[in-house]
Amino acid sequence: MAKLKVKSGGGWPAIRYSFRMGKKAGGIFKLYRALRSSNTCKTCALGMGGVSGGMHNELGQRFQVCKKSMQAQAQDMQAGIPAEFFENTSIEDLAKFTGRDLESMGRLIQPLYLAEGATHFQVINWQDALTKLLENWQAATPDRSFFYTSGRSSMEAAFLVQLLARQWGTNNVNNCSYYCHQASGVGLAQSLGGGTSTVSLEDVRKADLVVLIGANPASNHPRLMTYLAELRRRGGRVIVINPFKEIGLQRFSVPSHMRSLFFSSEIASLYLQPHCGGDLAFLKAAAVFLWQEKRINQAFMVSHCNHFEKFLKDLESEDLQLLLEKSGISFEDLRIFCNYLIESQNTIYAWAMGITHQVHGVENVRAIANIALMLGMVGKPGAGLLPIRGHSNVQGVGTVGVVPKLKPKMADALFNKLNIRVPETLGKDTFACMQAAHNDEMDFAVLVGGNLYGANPNLKWSREALGRINFTAFLSTTLNLGHVFGHGKNSLILPVRARDEEKQTTSQESMFNFVRLSAGGQKAPADDLLSESEIFVNIGKEMFGESPIPWSKLRDHHETRKFIAQTVPQLDAIEQLDSGKEFTIRGRIKHTPNFNTENKKANLAILSVPDARPKNGEFNLMTFRSEGQFNTIVYEDEDLYRGVEHRNVVFMNEKDITSNGFHKSDWVNVESEIGEMAVELIEAPIRQGNVAMYYPEANAIIPAMLDPQSKTPAFKRTAVRISKAV
Numbered sequence: 001m002a003k004l005k006v007k008s009g010g011g012w013p014a015i016r017y018s019f020r021m022g023k024k025a026g027g028i029f030k031l032y033r034a035l036r037s038s039n040t041c042k043t044c045a046l047g048m049g050g051v052s053g054g055m056h057n058e059l060g061q062r063f064q065v066c067k068k069s070m071q072a073q074a075q076d077m078q079a080g081i082p083a084e085f086f087e088n089t090s091i092e093d094l095a096k097f098t099g100r101d102l103e104s105m106g107r108l109i110q111p112l113y114l115a116e117g118a119t120h121f122q123v124i125n126w127q128d129a130l131t132k133l134l135e136n137w138q139a140a141t142p143d144r145s146f147f148y149t150s151g152r153s154s155m156e157a158a159f160l161v162q163l164l165a166r167q168w169g170t171n172n173v174n175n176c177s178y179y180c181h182q183a184s185g186v187g188l189a190q191s192l193g194g195g196t197s198t199v200s201l202e203d204v205r206k207a208d209l210v211v212l213i214g215a216n217p218a219s220n221h222p223r224l225m226t227y228l229a230e231l232r233r234r235g236g237r238v239i240v241i242n243p244f245k246e247i248g249l250q251r252f253s254v255p256s257h258m259r260s261l262f263f264s265s266e267i268a269s270l271y272l273q274p275h276c277g278g279d280l281a282f283l284k285a286a287a288v289f290l291w292q293e294k295r296i297n298q299a300f301m302v303s304h305c306n307h308f309e310k311f312l313k314d315l316e317s318e319d320l321q322l323l324l325e326k327s328g329i330s331f332e333d334l335r336i337f338c339n340y341l342i343e344s345q346n347t348i349y350a351w352a353m354g355i356t357h358q359v360h361g362v363e364n365v366r367a368i369a370n371i372a373l374m375l376g377m378v379g380k381p382g383a384g385l386l387p388i389r390g391h392s393n394v395q396g397v398g399t400v401g402v403v404p405k406l407k408p409k410m411a412d413a414l415f416n417k418l419n420i421r422v423p424e425t426l427g428k429d430t431f432a433c434m435q436a437a438h439n440d441e442m443d444f445a446v447l448v449g450g451n452l453y454g455a456n457p458n459l460k461w462s463r464e465a466l467g468r469i470n471f472t473a474f475l476s477t478t479l480n481l482g483h484v485f486g487h488g489k490n491s492l493i494l495p496v497r498a499r500d501e502e503k504q505t506t507s508q509e510s511m512f513n514f515v516r517l518s519a520g521g522q523k524a525p526a527d528d529l530l531s532e533s534e535i536f537v538n539i540g541k542e543m544f545g546e547s548p549i550p551w552s553k554l555r556d557h558h559e560t561r562k563f564i565a566q567t568v569p570q571l572d573a574i575e576q577l578d579s580g581k582e583f584t585i586r587g588r589i590k591h592t593p594n595f596n597t598e599n600k601k602a603n604l605a606i607l608s609v610p611d612a613r614p615k616n617g618e619f620n621l622m623t624f625r626s627e628g629q630f631n632t633i634v635y636e637d638e639d640l641y642r643g644v645e646h647r648n649v650v651f652m653n654e655k656d657i658t659s660n661g662f663h664k665s666d667w668v669n670v671e672s673e674i675g676e677m678a679v680e681l682i683e684a685p686i687r688q689g690n691v692a693m694y695y696p697e698a699n700a701i702i703p704a705m706l707d708p709q710s711k712t713p714a715f716k717r718t719a720v721r722i723s724k725a726v
């Protein structure tokens, strides 16, 4: 049922929510102390905390905290789930719970084992658990195994798991970014030679225009809204491009700013609603318009871009009107958009999964880079490109090698410094591992954090794939649907310490390429919990002894960081983290147009444009997250910003509701090529012809369509038909 929506994001509801989270965590002061500890925020990759203390950013600003970080912290501060729960609750019973119920059941504190055909998880001791892991690992072969991590892991644990996998002989090593921002990495690398943000947090504070495309930081990266509100206060502009008119992107109440808290701050100066998937057509239309009007920075393009003449010629061959029709944006809006770009001295283009969760995700990213390059907005302070990354260390796990194909420099360094020859076999990305599992070609999987089952499109297929693996080992802090629906024939759950509960320091990399040090030291729900890195070191030592990798030595994270410094390109500074020197990874922030390509010039991309208009009788279905959710973790069923109390809904434009003979709150069937779901119809400010449902539940009807270049599944534009449920 729909409930009253708030009038702005953040603000008093967020403050009231903090108190509720305080209660959940055992007291508001207890929660405050945990958030204030010298640990990196464990939620989003904007990055807070570290050496200078929790709730601090890298610019020294204090009280940088949000509802999201409290949700995650309170979740981790739950008491342990008693052993009797698993004795009394069968897998069949667990399957009746929602994801939110499972996450809220408490912390996992004992290893659990599910034998083939068993009806219950069995509580086992650590010795037996590690033996089972080791025996099943040794019984498998490298090419029929894979290793997956989420962005929860520390850089140390991530480095160790990929090292272990490679010493064992496989490159089937990947991380959750293959289901979110991989298209950003691939697209940026093609355009600029590097796959991460070209701007720092300080640059965001210098920009006079932020173009926010396919992202909803009001829900997913709340502190970013502080900087956008600040930008508006100093006279700058924010352009939002999103098929759904999000309340928090229109107005946001920044709790740490009195005026904003009481009266809220306007965020979007211009809000454009293309068809879902229409961004590429719109961005190309903008490129055509800028060139037609001769409002490009030609001097910059001549000096710093490859094949600009060919690029401009391609723009001349485009039909502007057709591009606009494909995008769903009017000429007048295009004109205003381009004028704002032209008037800006410093523009930052920021995006998230509205851009990358498309079959043309890489092209989308390259289209954004094209516009920035045409206007000379990359390679100077206060301007550039910013993929808004999700989980707190997702960028860091990729940096230290949790990828199927290591950079040649890192592979060489592993050989030269550690005598580890990286296997020559082609490593599989996340989806390729799932496909192999579905084809009965995987026997063993180590799943570190996350919920791989739920993160996949086509949940039935995902369940089948994971269910065909002989042995799955999860390293988890809380229960989730993946343990219930996404386990192998035999399955082990190893409960692990959260990062801030580690007994030694760990490091994390933010989306601004800033590497923080977390002190650890918070109380774990059980004293004998191991950290992820302890588990990998134990296994490494048992499997390979101490040569050529001295696994026992790597028990000490300081030693691990020395190894990282010696082998991971541009991470030599990580060795000095223990002396408190946090740092920005060198060579990534671009304040001069000196790109990481061979000739130091950026590559403009000639892009063909898909037609994003929904076909007759169909809608474009996009999936998105709520403000009470982080990735696959659902903390709250209600969504304050969109005014709904449950997640079993489809959002539709008022005109589409009327023209299709529906009524608000009708129950309707949403049908894709792979299945259907009965959901409640909610009227919402979404572009006509497009509808939206919640991720990950709607993954049940999202077919597996991949961006061919990045292999990122397209969760954002599925053709669906909608009819009244009977």
Ligand code: SF4
Residues within 6 Å of the ligand: 041, 042, 043, 044, 045, 046, 047, 048, 064, 065, 066, 067, 068, 069, 221, 222, 223, 224
């Ligand atoms: S915005 Fe992100 S990094 Fe900052 S406090 Fe919130 S969840 Fe943590």
